[in-house]
Amino acid sequence: xxxxxxxxxxxRPELEFSYGGQAHIARPSKPESVTxxxxxxxxxxxxxxxxxxxxxxxxxxxxxxxxxxxxDTRTDRFIATYKAxxxxxxxxxxxx
Amino acid sequence: xxxxxxxxxxxxxxxSHGGWQPQWRRATPKPAYDAIVVxxxxxxxxxxxxxxxxxxxxxxxxxxxxWIGGGNTGRNTxxxxxxxxxxxxxxxxDHSLKMWRDLSQVLNYNVMYSPRGVLMLAHxxxxxxxxxxxxxxxxxxxxxxxxxxxxxxxxxxxxxxIERNIRYxxxxxxxxxxxxxxxxxxxxxGYARAADAxxxxxxxxxxxxxxxxxxxxxxxxxxxxxxxxxxRKVGVVAAGNSSVVMGMAGVRLPLESFPLQALxxxxxxxxxxxxxxxxSIHAYVSQSDKGELVIGAGTDAYxxxxxxxxxxxxxxxxxxxxxxxxxxxxxRMLRNWGGIVDVSPDRSPIIAKTAVPGLYxxxxxxxxxxxxxxxxxxxxAWTMAHDEPHPINAPFTIERFREGLLxxxxxxxxVAH
Numbered sequence: 276x277x278x279x280x281x282x283x284x285x286x287r288p289e290l291e292f293s294y295g296g297q298a299h300i301a302r303p304s305k306p307e308s309v310t311x312x313x314x315x316x317x318x319x320x321x322x323x324x325x326x327x328x329x330x331x332x333x334x335x336x337x338x339x340x341x342x343x344x345x346x347d348t349r350t351d352r353f354i355a356t357y358k359a360x361x362x363x364x365x366x367x368x369x370x371x
Numbered sequence: 372x373x374x375x376x377x378x379x380x381x382x383x384x385x386x387s388h389g390g391w392q393p394q395w396r397r398a399t400p401k402p403a404y405d406a407i408v409v410x411x412x413x414x415x416x417x418x419x420x421x422x423x424x425x426x427x428x429x430x431x432x433x434x435x436x437x438w439i440g441g442g443n444t445g446r447n448t449x450x451x452x453x454x455x456x457x458x459x460x461x462x463x464x465d466h467s468l469k470m471w472r473d474l475s476q477v478l479n480y481n482v483m484y485s486p487r488g489v490l491m492l493a494h495x496x497x498x499x500x501x502x503x504x505x506x507x508x509x510x511x512x513x514x515x516x517x518x519x520x521x522x523x524x525x526x527x528x529x530x531x532x533i534e535r536n537i538r539y540x541x542x543x544x545x546x547x548x549x550x551x552x553x554x555x556x557x558x559x560x561g562y563a564r565a566a567d568a569x570x571x572x573x574x575x576x577x578x579x580x581x582x583x584x585x586x587x588x589x590x591x592x593x594x595x596x597x598x599x600x601x602x603r604k605v606g607v608v609a610a611g612n613s614s615v616v617m618g619m620a621g622v623r624l625p626l627e628s629f630p631l632q633a634l635x636x637x638x639x640x641x642x643x644x645x646x647x648x649x650x651s652i653h654a655y656v657s658q659s660d661k662g663e664l665v666i667g668a669g670t671d672a673y674x675x676x677x678x679x680x681x682x683x684x685x686x687x688x689x690x691x692x693x694x695x696x697x698x699x700x701x702x703r704m705l706r707n708w709g710g711i712v713d714v715s716p717d718r719s720p721i722i723a724k725t726a727v728p729g730l731y732x733x734x735x736x737x738x739x740x741x742x743x744x745x746x747x748x749x750x751x752a753w754t755m756a757h758d759e760p761h762p763i764n765a766p767f768t769i770e771r772f773r774e775g776l777l778x779x780x781x782x783x784x785x786v787a788h
Contacts, residue, residue, distance in 0.1 A: 292672075293672065315773045
């Protein structure tokens with residue numbers, strides 16, 4: 276089980292959280308002018324990297340707020356968590 | 372290839388079994404091939420075999436980054452069935468289920484196909500309606516599936532608890548008698564041996580690190596940890612790593628990779644006569660011929676490539692199994708492990724050409740690919756050889772997400788399957 280650092284509540288076990296998928300995917304602001312390819316991009320295509328992944332988590336059994344995290348999918352190690360709306364923190368050159 | 376038969380076994384027995392040869396060669400890559408298959412799981416090995424056996428290609432390489440059958444092929448719970456809701460899925464999975472019947476004879480390798488029946492349980496009025504809908508849809512498609520009352524389910528699977536005093540009592544079940552299990556390792560080894568006999572180079576410990584395309588965008592070959600290998604036809608069958616490999620060719624896929632866990636108990640005498648699945652409370656259990664209970668747990672919540680998952684995911688399925696099979700409560704679990712499954716948005720696979728000339732992809736099998744191994748390989752080889760999809764896999768394109776023609780088995784089953 277992962278130990279996840281909620282930016283509002285601190286370190287909590289994974290069971291208190293729900294996963295929200297890839298982060299920083301903005302819903303098109305003008306849906307009526309979006310092409311089919313852009314809908315595919317928004318709805319279905321995911322980066323799914325073998326490496327650092329920016330993703331959303333929700334502290335559903337805590338403060339209930341969404342936040343974002345950088346996690347390495349090769350190790351499941353969290354690099355950082357940050358509040359929704361913030362830019363992902365800069366990473367140093369070394370991989371965890 | 373040394374053929375296996377009663378006579379060859381007897382002959383080798385008199386020679387203290389000293390005369391057996393390796394079942395496939397340790398191949399080193401040639402500079403160029405007519406076709407390259409990336410990924411040495413069951414689907415990939417089968418693809419290489421059918422390309423050679425049915426489409427006359429002889430100069431084929433199969434590249435595997437570690438050892439063959441070491442990924443999801445060796446990590447799944449070996450359940451075979453074809454009782455999917457939609458017409459496209461029923462055709463695809465039943466094509467595969469029919470191929471299991473004589474696969475041992477075709478490959479001259481005992482894959483231990485055992486049609487012992489797959490029983491899917493209902494625990495609510497909604498479950499009953501959903502399973503009956505599946506049964507009717509299946510029968511329209513010529514796929515056997517029948518309804519069992521709780522008493523009939525108990526008669527078919529005696530250790531099952533059908534008492535009303537559990538949290539989610541059994542309200543009946545759908546039984547596909549042709550469903551069952553097969554030996555997963557034997558599938559990989561059987562295809563590898565048969566493909567090798569037809570001249571396929573099976574190259575283990577050879578990781579693809581890049582895909583080279585010419586000025587027109589067409590496939591030229593692949594960069595690997597053993598050097599560059601040229602080919603104008605490359606089929607990627609990389610399961611959990613599909614996004615990574617296809618990304619090397621600039622193709623983005625609608626996939627996410629999740630850990631999926633399984634576990635086995637200590638071996639005991641035969642007690643489970645069939646496969647029992649419960650989608651609602653998430654229990655998957657059967658018994659291997661060695662005697663271990665083989666139990667499938669769920670996927671973890673988050674994407675990962677670690678091939679391991681959290682203990683609470685296993686505990687969730689074990690709680691369900693202890694309710695359904697009280698006799699198993701004191702059993703000890705021996706091992707658990709994880710594999711990385713590539714899940715598509717509609718939980719249906721992609722077996723298709725891509726926008727890149729010469730590049731083909733077979734992925735998105737998610738949590739249920741083992742059952743489809745022969746059919747998937749057969750159809751993917753057809754697609755690679757003809758440069759167009761077979762009618763059975765024609766709906767399973769990448770473009771279906773653009774066109775809105777999803778094959779939404781996720782909504783139909785409401786769970787991973």
